[in-house]
Amino acid sequence: MRRAASLLSAVGATALLLTSCGTESAGVGASGARASVPPSRPQVQDPGKDGVRITSLTLTSPSPYPTPTRRVSVSADSLALDSGDAIASFEVTNEGTQTLTYSVVITFMSSDGGAVASQTTTVRNVGPGKIVRGTVRTGHLPPSAPRVTRAKVLKVTKVPANEAPAEPGACPASGIRVSADNGDAAMGLRVVGLHLDNCGKRNYSIEGYPLLELLDGNYKTVHGIKTLHGTSEITTGAGPDQQPRPVTLRPGQSAAAALVWRNTTESGTPVNVPYVRVRATTGASPVTLTLNLDLGTTGRLGVKPWSKAEQ
Known part of the structure; x- marks a missing residue:
């Protein structure tokens, strides 16, 4: 009897050992869970850019x-x-x-x-x-x-x-949010849309063209560029020039304008304008947009007036 008991005890210990070993080996469990892989941290050698x-x-x-x-x-x-x-x-x-x-x-x-x-x-x-x-x-x-x-x-x-643009979805204290789209480029012609959203609680009225100041990398005014009211002197592909009209935006409504230029490079030094300071109208708070205008040697930038955007 003692010998039989010893044999049963040995068999049980062996089974327990095998079960324990199986827990650490690869195999599918009841839930099919996967092992956690600890995160790795490779060495970083990044010289960085602009701070x-x-x-x-x-x-x-x-x-x-x-x-x-x-x-x-x-x-x-x-x-x-x-x-x-x-x-x-x-x-x-x-x-x-x-x-x-x-x-x-x-x-x-x-x-x-x-x-x-x-x-x-x-x-x-x-x-x-x-x-x-x-x-x-x-x-x-x-x-x-x-x-x-x-x-x-x-x-x-x-x-x-x-002068930074407002975060997406945020509304500045002025109640007016100014932004730009990604633009369009074809055959050396550039078009960038400007957008003005009335995110406030009162009506907002404008008339005329966006007020622009072209800035270099140090936020200093770039001289020698002629800002045109209208775009027909640059291209006929941006539609006919329209005279400015009064625009009243109710809360939630938007207006749009556009900048149009060519990046043609001939004799002279090409001009690149990284930043444009935009005021919706006289007295409005400025917003500096990163537009990277590659004006070439043309010396001209066309501007379309504000018009109510289609809802």
């Missing part, structure tokens, strides 16, 4: 092996990341003399240098000599996307903070 640089990159990828259900220790970084997601930490250093608002485009890349995803983030009110840190993430990537291994600062624009 913005990547400081760290956190990566994660889905596990290729399903595991049975068991308790797994998960770090805060793992919880912050979706499968295949990546987060880039960055810092903005304002080396200028005035408070600025930055728009930063960060590109996430694969090992061969190809772009996997790009994200734009806005960093507002960075004072002179100040450093502001933030993060931007790819968001969930499809399974077919290449694995992210690198990130870099692709583009930086910055404008005086008190």
Whole structure:
């Protein structure tokens, strides 16, 4: 009897050992859960651009092996990341003399240098000599996307903070939001639309043309460019010139205007205008837009008047 009991005890211990070993091996459990893959942090060597640089990159990828259900220790970084997601930490250093608002485009890349995803983030009110840190993430990537291994600062624009465009969906204290679209380009002809939204609670009336000031990279006035009322001297493809008419916008309504130019380059030095300070009308608060006008050597910029936008 003692021998039989010893044999049964040995068999039970062996079964227990096999069950324990199976918990750590690859295999499908009751819920088909996958193992947590700890995030990796590759070394970042980013020289940065215009005062913005990547400081760290956190990566994660889905596990290729399903595991049975068991308790797994998960770090805060793992919880912050979706499968295949990546987060880039960055810092903005304002080396200028005035408070600025930055728009930063960060590109996430694969090992061969190809772009996997790009994200734009806005960093507002960075004072002179100040450093502001933030993060931007790819968001969930499809399974077919290449694995992210690198990130870099692709583009930086910055404008005086008190003249920065309002955040999407936000309404300035004036009740008037000024913005620009991405524009259109064909055969050297450029057209950019200006938009004025009455996001306030009262009617807003305008008449005439947007008031423009062309600015260089240091926000100084660019001279030598003739601003034309109308666009017929530049092209007939932008429609006939219309005389300005009074426009009254009720809350929620919008108006539109347009800038038209050619980037023709002949003799002389080409002129590029990164920023345009826009006032909807005389006395209105200025908004500085990053439009990157490549005016070539033409010396002319056509402006269409404000007109009520179709609803």
